[in-house]
Amino acid sequence: MSNFHKSILAESTCILLDIDGVILDQNFDNLFWGEWLPAAVASKKDISLETAKEDIYKTSKQLYGTLPWYELKFWEDKYDVDLISLAEQNKSYVKFIEGAEAALKFMSSLNKKIFFLTNCDSRLLKVKSSQVSLLNYADDWISSVDLGVIKEDQKFWTIAFNQLNVLASESIFFDDNISIVNSAIDYGIKYSVHITEPTNNDSVIYESKSEYQIRKLVDLIRAD
Numbered sequence: 001m002s003n004f005h006k007s008i009l010a011e012s013t014c015i016l017l018d019i020d021g022v023i024l025d026q027n028f029d030n031l032f033w034g035e036w037l038p039a040a041v042a043s044k045k046d047i048s049l050e051t052a053k054e055d056i057y058k059t060s061k062q063l064y065g066t067l068p069w070y071e072l073k074f075w076e077d078k079y080d081v082d083l084i085s086l087a088e089q090n091k092s093y094v095k096f097i098e099g100a101e102a103a104l105k106f107m108s109s110l111n112k113k114i115f116f117l118t119n120c121d122s123r124l125l126k127v128k129s130s131q132v133s134l135l136n137y138a139d140d141w142i143s144s145v146d147l148g149v150i151k152e153d154q155k156f157w158t159i160a161f162n163q164l165n166v167l168a169s170e171s172i173f174f175d176d177n178i179s180i181v182n183s184a185i186d187y188g189i190k191y192s193v194h195i196t197e198p199t200n201n202d203s204v205i206y207e208s209k210s211e212y213q214i215r216k217l218v219d220l221i222r223a224d
């Protein structure tokens with residue numbers, strides 16, 4: 001399987017990568033939204049942790065896959081918490097996914113353009129990249145929150161490809177979110193690869209029906 005993906009990689013002139021769940025351990029975000037934010041809200045509003053979790057979960061469910069869900073500002077305004085300081089306090093949890101840095105080094109050796117395309121708010125990405133040096137592996141990166149249009153939306157791809165000056169038909173793309181993988185395929189990135197294991201602790205493992213899928217980026221450099 002991985003030889004197949006390696007040959008696709010060799011054919012492509014441009015490598016596009018999501019960040020969270022592909023390069024960085026998704027567990028940071030899972031804890032950030034699922035544990036640390038509820039704890040901060042519970043303390044701020046003097047409510048129980050369980051009540052805070054329920055409220056956040058309800059809001060999150062309503063907004064999942066939309067722009068506000070990804071925007072720090074939305075959550076800061078709604079709950080009156082400082083999310084950057086929350087991220088700073090917990091930044092030791094920001095980690096490469098096992099083998100991701102080696103895979104990025106391999107990709108860098110191929111002499112292709114490398115871009116990171118993320119729905120992570122650039123303010124949060126700044127904290128993450130101060131903890132783990134990942135942006136040096138990319139020629140450039142785009143936060144969809146800065147553009148005001150997320151990767152689930154076809155307009156994102158039009159703007160991104162114009163900005164990056166590369167072709168969808170010559171690109172390979174990696175993302176752990178199947179809705180986004182499908183959005184990329186709809187736009188014309190045929191080689192859109194679903195990453196099925198976005199955490200280091202295996203707390204999330206996706207069943208995938210994608211034509212192109214690997215467990216983790218490191219599969220690309222494993223001998224088989």
Ligand SMILES: [Mg+2]
Nearest residue numbers: 018020021176
């Ligand atoms: Mg992701």
